[in-house]
Amino acid sequence: MLRVIGYIRQHKAAFIGAVLLAAGTILAGIGLMSTSGYLISRAAQRPMIVDLFMVTAGVRFFGISRAVVRYFERVVSHDLTFKILLSMRIGLYRQIDSFSQKWLMTRRPGDLLAGVTSDIETLQNVYLRIVSPIIVAFLIGALTFWGLTFFSMNMAWVTFLFFLLNGLAAPLLMARITRGRGKTEVQTRSRLKTFLVDRLQGMQELSWMGQQQNSRDSFNQMQGDLDHIQRKNAGISGLAESLNNLFSHLGMFFVLVMAIPLVMNGEIKGVVLAALTLGVLSSFEALQGLANAFIQYENSDEAARRLFSIAENKEAAADNSVPETQILSTIPEAITFQDISFSYDGVTPTLKAVSFTLSAGSCTAIVGSTGSGKSTLINLLLRFWPPDSGKIMVGGSDINQLEETSYRSLFGVVSQDNWIFNRSLRENLLLAKPEATDDELRESLIHVGLEHFAHDLDMEPGTQGMRFSGGERQLLALARAWLTQSHCWIFDEATAHLDVKTERKILDTLWALKGNRTLLMVTHRLLDMDKMDKILVMDKGEIVEQGTHAILLSANNYYARMFNHQNQILSY
Ligand code: ATP
Ligand code: MG
Numbered sequence: 001m002l003r004v005i006g007y008i009r010q011h012k013a014a015f016i017g018a019v020l021l022a023a024g025t026i027l028a029g030i031g032l033m034s035t036s037g038y039l040i041s042r043a044a045q046r047p048m049i050v051d052l053f054m055v056t057a058g059v060r061f062f063g064i065s066r067a068v069v070r071y072f073e074r075v076v077s078h079d080l081t082f083k084i085l086l087s088m089r090i091g092l093y094r095q096i097d098s099f100s101q102k103w104l105m106t107r108r109p110g111d112l113l114a115g116v117t118s119d120i121e122t123l124q125n126v127y128l129r130i131v132s133p134i135i136v137a138f139l140i141g142a143l144t145f146w147g148l149t150f151f152s153m154n155m156a157w158v159t160f161l162f163f164l165l166n167g168l169a170a171p172l173l174m175a176r177i178t179r180g181r182g183k184t185e186v187q188t189r190s191r192l193k194t195f196l197v198d199r200l201q202g203m204q205e206l207s208w209m210g211q212q213q214n215s216r217d218s219f220n221q222m223q224g225d226l227d228h229i230q231r232k233n234a235g236i237s238g239l240a241e242s243l244n245n246l247f248s249h250l251g252m253f254f255v256l257v258m259a260i261p262l263v264m265n266g267e268i269k270g271v272v273l274a275a276l277t278l279g280v281l282s283s284f285e286a287l288q289g290l291a292n293a294f295i296q297y298e299n300s301d302e303a304a305r306r307l308f309s310i311a312e313n314k315e316a317a318a319d320n321s322v323p324e325t326q327i328l329s330t331i332p333e334a335i336t337f338q339d340i341s342f343s344y345d346g347v348t349p350t351l352k353a354v355s356f357t358l359s360a361g362s363c364t365a366i367v368g369s370t371g372s373g374k375s376t377l378i379n380l381l382l383r384f385w386p387p388d389s390g391k392i393m394v395g396g397s398d399i400n401q402l403e404e405t406s407y408r409s410l411f412g413v414v415s416q417d418n419w420i421f422n423r424s425l426r427e428n429l430l431l432a433k434p435e436a437t438d439d440e441l442r443e444s445l446i447h448v449g450l451e452h453f454a455h456d457l458d459m460e461p462g463t464q465g466m467r468f469s470g471g472e473r474q475l476l477a478l479a480r481a482w483l484t485q486s487h488c489w490i491f492d493e494a495t496a497h498l499d500v501k502t503e504r505k506i507l508d509t510l511w512a513l514k515g516n517r518t519l520l521m522v523t524h525r526l527l528d529m530d531k532m533d534k535i536l537v538m539d540k541g542e543i544v545e546q547g548t549h550a551i552l553l554s555a556n557n558y559y560a561r562m563f564n565h566q567n568q569i570l571s572y
Contacts, residue, residue, distance in 0.1 A: 162251030240291030332395025412481030
């Protein structure tokens with residue numbers, strides 16, 4: 001919590017201004033009530049109108065200034081809140097951005113979403129509902145006490161007592177009653193969000209499996225839980241408000257009771273009696289938000305804890321033990337895997353001492369059964385995960401030492417599932433090359449055989465590219481890869497779910513566009529294997545065979561069996 005408050009320190013001037021304005025609003029309220037009380041009492045004595053002139057001016061002044069000061073208080077405090085939110089949000093984004101892919105890939109997206117949206121929004125209460133009300137309560141409490149000492153010391157102490165009851169005892173009681181509820185509310189809300197994001201993403205699957213009703217029921221159940229919690233919390237807030245009212249009026253009542261004898265003795269003029277009691281009543285306004293502050297404290301504390309635990313996750317931080325300063329300026333001669341071993345969970349080995357070299361401009365295919373570790377090799381090459389042991393060298397440097405952006409720009413990747421963003425076709429293509437002109441984008445589409453889309457770059461592909469067929473999505477990914485002008489193309493099952501004709505078309509496009517790029521192709525379908533310089537056959541995390549198509553066929557081993565088996569199926 002202290003660290004959240006630390007963010008306020010960056011906006012000291014605005015903070016002090018907002019607190020002073022908040023206190024000013026309440027002071028103006030006290031002024032308004034007192035002058036009004038005095039005006040009515042004084043008017044009852046039927047003085048000359050001129051005698052009332054100053055008082056009416058006072059009423060007018062406080063009435064208007066209260067509204068004006070409140071307006072500016074709202075403007076400044078909300079501006080401050082949003083500034084604090086902004087710095088927090090940017091800070092959090094930066095942290096998430098620096099996290100390793102390894103960690104991010106194991107996260108539920110809903111958690112992160114909840115983190116950057118609702119948790120941070122909960123924290124906006126820290127200033128508005130917690131810090132500011134407490135300071136203002138202190139200020140007004142002290143001023144009221146000081147003001148009352150001019151009338152009677154006893155009265156000042158009694159009011160002070162009611163300030164304590166109202167500002168400390170009641171909120172503490174409320175906080176006690178609500179303990180644990182704030183936490184449950186935040187957790188329930190976050191669970192609901194995670195659930196919703198997950199189910200929305202998988203909506204199609206849910207409807208295929210006829211599970212919409214089921215999901216709806218689960219959702220209703222969770223929402224019901226949340227409603228229940230929120231209703232209870234609202235009830236408690238209501239109770240807090242009533243207690244506040246009760247103590248405020250009791251406080252006023254006691255002041256009145258104590259003031260009457262003083263008026264009788266002539267120590268206080270009768271005409272100020274109303275002003276005094278009404279002034280005391282409005283000073284209690286400063287305590288109005290305190291019960292809420294105590295309740296909010298727990299909510300915010302929980303949200304802050306979650307946020308900072310995301311932001312400071314040691315495990316998540318990308319391994320920067322080696323500074324990534326080296327910028328790749330020339331096209332590397334070769335990409336070499338040296339004794340790479342890797343395991344996702346630290347228990348089952350996914351890759352076991354894999355070594356191979358991709359020389360510049362060569363074509364390499366990786367084939368092998370499902371789960372043998374082919375995509376994993378690519379994940380390591382793209383630095384999504386660091387290998388457990390061994391090194392990947394690119395142009396003589398360990399890839400960990402290369403600066404990320406220049407390193408990643410080496411590769412154009414077309415995978416089995418390419419994400420198409422729900423933006424225009426143009427924006428989807430510009431991801432690959434932000435400075436490209438429309439003509440270049442059109443050219444890329446024509447190159448990959450998507451000329452029928454070339455005239456309409458503003459077209460919206462829909463959520464996850466739904467308006468494109470599977471094949472068109474692959475071609476679009478190919479167009480992106482082509483646009484990046486990257487040196488090395490990686491195809492991971494890029495044609496796996498396409499029909500034979502489209503697959504042929506994509507492969508032909510690929511060969512036509514390849515030029516002197518290095519190509520790494522993961523595939524189950526052994527097409528165009530004779531064009532490959534090298535074929536790596538993987539099984540259970542190891543390279544069991546390698547060589548050219550002809551050599552592997554004549555070796556009559558694993559690869560030859562795969563190839564013959566496939567041809568048999570095709571000839572049925
Ligand atoms: P396919 O031909 O089906 O695409 P693959 O050879 O590409 O298979 P990989 O994706 O490399 O296989 O997976 C190798 C093994 O690692 C599998 O047993 C898989 O379950 C496991 N694996 C893959 N990704 C992860 C992950 N993110 N976390 C944990 N285990 C994973
Ligand atoms: Mg794979």
